[in-house]
Amino acid sequence: MSLNSKDKAAVKALWGKIAKSADVIGSEALSRMLVVYPQTKTYFTHWPDMSPGSEPVKAHGKKVMGGLGLAVSKIDDLTTGLMELSEKHAFTLRVDPSNFKVLSHCILVELATIFPKEFTPEEHLSYDKFFAAVARALSEKYR
Amino acid sequence: MVVWTDFERATITDIFSKLDYEAVGGATLARCLVVYPWTQRYFGNFGNLYNAAAISGNPMVAKHGTTILHGLDRAVKNMDDIKATYAELSVLHSEKLHVDPDNFKLLSDCLTIVVAAQLGKDFTGEVQAAFQKFLAVVVSALGRQYH
Numbered sequence: 173m174s175l176n177s178k179d180k181a182a183v184k185a186l187w188g189k190i191a192k193s194a195d196v197i198g199s200e201a202l203s204r205m206l207v208v209y210p211q212t213k214t215y216f217t218h219w220p221d222m223s224p225g226s227e228p229v230k231a232h233g234k235k236v237m238g239g240l241g242l243a244v245s246k247i248d249d250l251t252t253g254l255m256e257l258s259e260k261h262a263f264t265l266r267v268d269p270s271n272f273k274v275l276s277h278c279i280l281v282e283l284a285t286i287f288p289k290e291f292t293p294e295e296h297l298s299y300d301k302f303f304a305a306v307a308r309a310l311s312e313k314y315r
Numbered sequence: 316m317v318v319w320t321d322f323e324r325a326t327i328t329d330i331f332s333k334l335d336y337e338a339v340g341g342a343t344l345a346r347c348l349v350v351y352p353w354t355q356r357y358f359g360n361f362g363n364l365y366n367a368a369a370i371s372g373n374p375m376v377a378k379h380g381t382t383i384l385h386g387l388d389r390a391v392k393n394m395d396d397i398k399a400t401y402a403e404l405s406v407l408h409s410e411k412l413h414v415d416p417d418n419f420k421l422l423s424d425c426l427t428i429v430v431a432a433q434l435g436k437d438f439t440g441e442v443q444a445a446f447q448k449f450l451a452v453v454v455s456a457l458g459r460q461y462h
Contacts, residue, residue: 294367296350297367
């Protein structure tokens with residue numbers, strides 16, 4: 173299920189719009205995840221405030237979207253492009269990879285709420301594949 | 316037994332009251348067939364499913380989508396015993412239709428996306444949590460009679 177040229181074009185096309193509100197989208201998606209999947213809160217107990225829209229959540233959402241922006245720019249070789257981030261997730265953060273799917277789903281839902289017309293089935297397909305590819309690249313160094 | 320909070324009950328009823336079953340059902344099934352193309356295996360007699368445009372315009376997909384939404388309606392109207400309400404449907408999906416139960420989750424994720432697109436900002440995290448809990452119960456009930 174690797175990304176073909178149609179997927180890459182679809183991802184880049186919508187990313188242009190996404191990038192303009194990346195911080196908000198990141199914060200909202202992360203907030204959503206913490207509410208819908210409370211088990212994900214176990215990774216953030218060091219934050220003074222885990223509530224939706226709080227400062228730590230906003231800052232972290234921005235970071236996540238920054239990582240995704242990097243992934244878009246390295247879409248032709250995600251494994252190499254995300255190598256450093258993979259090492260970080262594998263050795264420092266040690267996020268269980270099942271959570272990549274969970275966060276991806278929340279970002280997809282967020283995109284649907286913000287871009288109801290643009291988030292067509294075909295865009296959805298390409299973004300679902302893209303997030304899966306990013307998750308694979310991020311898991312690369314795990315074991 | 317599933318325990319529903321007042322918020323969850325109200326949210327589920329509210330969402331379904333706002334849905335155009337034909338439009339949402341068709342859009343959801345079409346999205347599932349596009350995003351997860353292997354689900355097309357169950358619809359060999361549906362004619363042209365060759366590309367996203369064909370799928371989205373296919374009248375059999377639209378009609379079947381509506382059937383699915385009406386099936387969900389049964390769960391909405393019997394939230395306190397979805398398991399019993401769906402016993403027959405579960406047997407049907409297992410014995411007659413031979414649908415891999417993993418597909419139920421794929422379809423329910425597509426429904427979540429379609430509803431999110433319709434409700435926009437009103438599809439808050441709390442609303443999504445309630446909706447996904449409902450769909451998880453439905454999916455579990457549908458898979459219950461498989462053996």
